[in-house]
Amino acid sequence: MAKVTVVGSINMDMVTSTSVFPKQGETVKGESFITMPGGKGANQAVAAARLGAEVNIIGRVGDDPFGKILLDGLVEEGIDVSNVEPVTGCSTGIASIILSDQDNRIIVTSGANDYVTVDFINQFEEVLAGSDIVVLQLEIPLDAVERTLEICNKHKTKVILNPAPAERIPTEVMALATYITPNETEYDMLFQDHSETPDHSLIVTEGKAGVSWHEHGVKKHIAGHRVKAVDTTGAGDTFNGALAASLAKGLDLSQSISYANAAAALSVQTLGAQSGMPTNDQVIQQLEREKESL
Numbered sequence: 001m002a003k004v005t006v007v008g009s010i011n012m013d014m015v016t017s018t019s020v021f022p023k024q025g026e027t028v029k030g031e032s033f034i035t036m037p038g039g040k041g042a043n044q045a046v047a048a049a050r051l052g053a054e055v056n057i058i059g060r061v062g063d064d065p066f067g068k069i070l071l072d073g074l075v076e077e078g079i080d081v082s083n084v085e086p087v088t089g090c091s092t093g094i095a096s097i098i099l100s101d102q103d104n105r106i107i108v109t110s111g112a113n114d115y116v117t118v119d120f121i122n123q124f125e126e127v128l129a130g131s132d133i134v135v136l137q138l139e140i141p142l143d144a145v146e147r148t149l150e151i152c153n154k155h156k157t158k159v160i161l162n163p164a165p166a167e168r169i170p171t172e173v174m175a176l177a178t179y180i181t182p183n184e185t186e187y188d189m190l191f192q193d194h195s196e197t198p199d200h201s202l203i204v205t206e207g208k209a210g211v212s213w214h215e216h217g218v219k220k221h222i223a224g225h226r227v228k229a230v231d232t233t234g235a236g237d238t239f240n241g242a243l244a245a246s247l248a249k250g251l252d253l254s255q256s257i258s259y260a261n262a263a264a265a266l267s268v269q270t271l272g273a274q275s276g277m278p279t280n281d282q283v284i285q286q287l288e289r290e291k292e293s294l
Contacts, residue, residue, distance in 0.1 A: 001054040002248030005131040006241075007121070007148050008041020009113045009139030010059045010074075010084065011093040012066040013233070013273060018100050036272045037073045038095050039113070040137040040164060043234050047241025047277045048135070049077045051263065053248055056080035058124050059140070060112040062092035067112070083124055087112040093139070099271075102229045108139060108165065116140040118147045129155035132248035135240055136177075137162045142169070149176035158247065162240045163190055179203055181240055203257060205239055207232070211261050215253055222258055225265035225290055234273025239264040242283070262286040 013036045022028045037046075041059050049055040057079055061067030063086045070092065074081050093111040097104055121144050128134055128151050136145050136159060145161070152159045153176045161177035163169060166186040174180055174190070181203045182190055203213040210224040242263035246256035263283045270276030278286070 002052070002245060002250075003130065003132045004045075004048045004053040004055045004135065004241075004244045004248050005058065005127060005133075006041050006045040006048070006055065006135045006244075007058045007116070007128075007140070007144075008044065008135070008137045009039035009093055009108075009110075010042045010057070010061050010070050011039030011095045011108065011111075011113070011139075012036075012070060013038030013095045013097055015097045015099060015233075015272070018098060021098060021100050021105065034272075036275065037070050038234070038273045039070075039093055040139050040162065040237050041135075042070065042074060043237035043273045043277075044135050044137070044162070044241040044244070045074065045079050046077050046274045047238045047263065047267075048245040048248075049079050049241075050277050051242055051245040051280045051283065053245040054080075056083055056127065058083045058116075058121070058127065060085055060087050060115045060120070062086065062090045062112045063088050064092055066092040066094070083127060085120075087115045090115065097233060099233070102232065104233050106233070110139065113140050116144045118143050120144070121147045121151070125151050125155075128152055128157055131157055133158045133160065133178075133244050135160045135162065135244045137164055137240075138167055138169075139165065142167075142173075146173050146176075149173060152176070160240055160244055160247075162236070164236065166190070177201060179243070181205065181236075181243065183207070183236055203243070205236055205264070207235075211239075211257055213253070213257060220254070222261055225262060225286065227265045227269055229268040232268050234277070235264045235268050237273060238267035238277050241277070258287070259283060262290070
């Protein structure tokens with residue numbers, strides 16, 4: 001099986017739906033509230049696992065009830081959580097999410113995710129070296145991200161770096177990634193001078209507009225799928241997990257991007273980051289439907 005290792009955050013999402021975003025200092029009435037498993041690392045691990053990859057996740061949770069609930073959920077998805085260690089006396093990471101008008105606003109509180117340190121990462125060099133592909137995001141400390149990239153580069157393990165939440169990353173750190181997958185906002189922050197874009201490895205997700213990337217010096221684009229979005233939370237995570245699963249299975253970059261684009265389109269049709277993540281059969285069916293409609 002394709003071996004995917006995700007190094008990243010594990011959070012509980014606390015989701016409020018409302019008909020209107022509150023203005024500063026304003027209180028509005030919400031329509032619903034629910035807690036759901038999340039965290040960009042966990043989300044990407046679930047996406048890859050549902051698509052047939054053998055997935056393990058490296059991360060931290062708190063020693064609170066949320067931590068146990070989240071680990072139990074990952075195990076149910078078939079994900080190896082033996083490299084996740086609880087942090088004594090610390091809360092599990094949370095994300096407070098407001099949904100309104102087919103869009104979202106999110107506040108992330110790191111909690112135990114901040115304990116994914118360089119020393120912690122160093123324990124898992126053998127795991128990283130034995131992976132077909134490693135997936136990283138920025139909800140853990142940046143020095144741990146850099147250390148993971150260094151280990152993977154040493155062992156020639158391919159890495160997808162999803163630079164989210166958006167923050168400036170040193171050029172020499174980004175250069176260690178095989179693929180960098182920002183959305184449009186993250187792209188503008190990372191590459192304010194677009195002449196510095198590492199086009200050999202850059203894949204830009206553009207929401208319903210699709211995906212743009214460079215391959216062999218040629219800029220390419222694939223359109224988004226025509227679907228009705230219910231909740232865009234987790235669409236980028238689904239894309240990255242699907243991209244990792246597809247590349248680990250041996251598909252080429254264009255095939256993998258097409259596959260991940262379809263997976264992301266399916267994911268937005270259900271409330272919740274993980275609940276709408278599709279299976280491999282569902283992605284294949286979506287690709288076939290889209291082909292028939294052209």
